[in-house]
Amino acid sequence: MTRARLLRHLGMWVLAGGIVSTVSATVTSADTPCGECYRAAQEAFMKCMDNAISQEDKNTCAINQDEETQRCEAGECKAERDAIEKERSNAKKDQPQ
Secondary structure (H helix, E strand, O other): OOHHHHHHHHHHHEEOOEEOOOOOOOOOOOOOHHHHHHHHHHHHHHHHHHHOOOHHHHHHHHHHHHHHHHHHHHOHHHHHHHHHHHHHHHHHHHOOO
8 A cells, every 4th residue: 555545544534633434435324235334344443443552553454444445345335336327227218208
């Protein structure tokens, strides 16, 4: 991971002297597979941060959260977006002109 990318990720979770994580992707409902994936990544991040001792540990937590979020985007969230797009496309085809 490049230094600039690491700094971007570190900036995501340092806020007002406390540590807060944010998900860089669109907020989704937690009752969807995509939302559940993000929720699990968030919970894993918070657990990691609770156990982190050094700054290096915290950096590793941020990197792991980014990787998990990317897996969500490439997996469950992509499938959801594709299904929604297909529904929209079909709905447009079914509308009278």
